[in-house]
Amino acid sequence: MSAGVEQSLAQRTPAAGAWKRLRTKVRDHGAQLRLCLRVTVAAVAAFILAQVFTAPLAGLWAVLTAVLVTQMSLGASVTATIEYFVGTLGGAIYAAAIAVLIPYHGEISLLVVIALAVAPLAFLAAVNPHFRVGPFTAVIVVLGATATHIGPLESAFYRVMEVALGGVTGLAVSLVVLPARAQGLAIKAAADMLDLLAHALASLATGFVHDANAVQVRELQDSIGAAFARVEAVAAEASRERYLATPPDPGRMLHTLLRQRHDLVMIGRAAAAPLPGPLQMRLGPPLARVVEVAANYLRACSAALLARRAAPSLDVVGAALREYAAAIAAARREQLAHDLSVDEVERIFALSFAFEQLHADFIDLAGRVNELAQSKGAKAG
Numbered sequence: 331m332s333a334g335v336e337q338s339l340a341q342r343t344p345a346a347g348a349w350k351r352l353r354t355k356v357r358d359h360g361a362q363l364r365l366c367l368r369v370t371v372a373a374v375a376a377f378i379l380a381q382v383f384t385a386p387l388a389g390l391w392a393v394l395t396a397v398l399v400t401q402m403s404l405g406a407s408v409t410a411t412i413e414y415f416v417g418t419l420g421g422a423i424y425a426a427a428i429a430v431l432i433p434y435h436g437e438i439s440l441l442v443v444i445a446l447a448v449a450p451l452a453f454l455a456a457v458n459p460h461f462r463v464g465p466f467t468a469v470i471v472v473l474g475a476t477a478t479h480i481g482p483l484e485s486a487f488y489r490v491m492e493v494a495l496g497g498v499t500g501l502a503v504s505l506v507v508l509p510a511r512a513q514g515l516a517i518k519a520a521a522d523m524l525d526l527l528a529h530a531l532a533s534l535a536t537g538f539v540h541d542a543n544a545v546q547v548r549e550l551q552d553s554i555g556a557a558f559a560r561v562e563a564v565a566a567e568a569s570r571e572r573y574l575a576t577p578p579d580p581g582r583m584l585h586t587l588l589r590q591r592h593d594l595v596m597i598g599r600a601a602a603a604p605l606p607g608p609l610q611m612r613l614g615p616p617l618a619r620v621v622e623v624a625a626n627y628l629r630a631c632s633a634a635l636l637a638r639r640a641a642p643s644l645d646v647v648g649a650a651l652r653e654y655a656a657a658i659a660a661a662r663r664e665q666l667a668h669d670l671s672v673d674e675v676e677r678i679f680a681l682s683f684a685f686e687q688l689h690a691d692f693i694d695l696a697g698r699v700n701e702l703a704q705s706k707g708a709k710a711g
Contacts, residue, residue: 364508365402372396372503376496383495391470391489395496400504405512405567407504411497412570416460418493421451421467422486429472429482440472447472512567516580517702519564520587521632523557527590528628530554534594535621537601539610547598554591561587578701586698589691590628596684600677606670609678612661616654620685623650627692631699640703641696644689651689658682 376396380389399410425447434440451464467489474485504510530550536542565580605613623646630642658678670678 361402361510364510365400368503368507369397369400371507372400372496372500375503376499379495379499380492383491389492389495391492392496392499395493396500396503397496399497399500403510403512403515403564403567404504405564405570407501408570409567411501413460414463415493415497417455417463418467419490420454420461421464422471422490424451424464425468425471426482426486428468444469444472512564512571513580516561516564516568516583517635517638519557519561520583521635523554523561523587524590524628524632524635526554526557527594528625528632530594531597531621531625531628534598534601535617537598537603538605538617539614540604542602551595551598554594558587558591578698578705582701583698586691586694590688590695593684593688593691596680596687600681600684602677603674605678606674609661609670612664613654613657616650616657620647620650620654623647624688624692631695634699635702638703638705641699644692644696647689647692651685654685655682 373393373396376392377389380392395414399407399414401407401410428447429443432439432443432446434443447468448465451461451468455462455464470489471482471486474480474489480488530553533550534542534547537547562584565584568580604610605617627642627644627647634641
């Protein structure tokens, strides 16, 4: 290789490396960059429309509303738009009525009107989050009428008009400009939870051999609960998208994941203390096999969800459970549980039941994974 070629490669390599790092960062932050673009387009579009409709304050509330309701996913944008508009409409009507019924001309009377307009709406917002923007709207309607020298009814009308304009604009942009479906985010959150369940199952199973660390077990169960809460939140957003399309019901996957979580709670309780010596020798190998194949199945379902392909076969899981059941039957014949305490016997029976339930829930999980795979195939067709 000549010196000139080597020098050329040396000059290109840093630039190529920098370009590769830039592309990686863009890919890793693709969702955030798409949201940035949608918010910008929504703000500009709302401002232009506000000028067309000659809104007061140069369309301030239309632009702010468009920015606020344009969320990471279409489902979240639908939720934000509905909540913001409902709260604005209720707050504007109530505040306008108070301002008309109680005329105010000085600071004292204005304070009374503000208090009467805000207090009930603040209580309503505390009871129902759909109205959390209500107190904010009441202040805008009352003080906005004073600042812009228009009547409270006109102030309420323009507030509702601008919020409706900004909400519709933000929702339209979320639907048209690089739309991100909450269903995809829900699938990713569900896949992450399945991976966490696989890790947790292997970690909890060590309690059958060694003394379990109660703090670590509690932290592990809490992390599963937090993962389920994330799936639940995104699934609620995805359910809003069913008004715009017909994806599989996210509630079905949510119910399946909840059952998987309960299965691990039962297994964790059964693994609260190591198995007695004789049973540990008899049940240890088949028990380890069940845990291994079950964890692998959860990971395989996670990968299938992300790839939107059919669920893996349950044959290996079924074979491992049959092997474990045979070991339990052999232990009974050998009367290995004869000298065990009531608590130890109950834990062994609870573990057998938990495994049976886990297998049944795996069947349900496979059905949910296949539903998503079929929906992808239907779209492709």
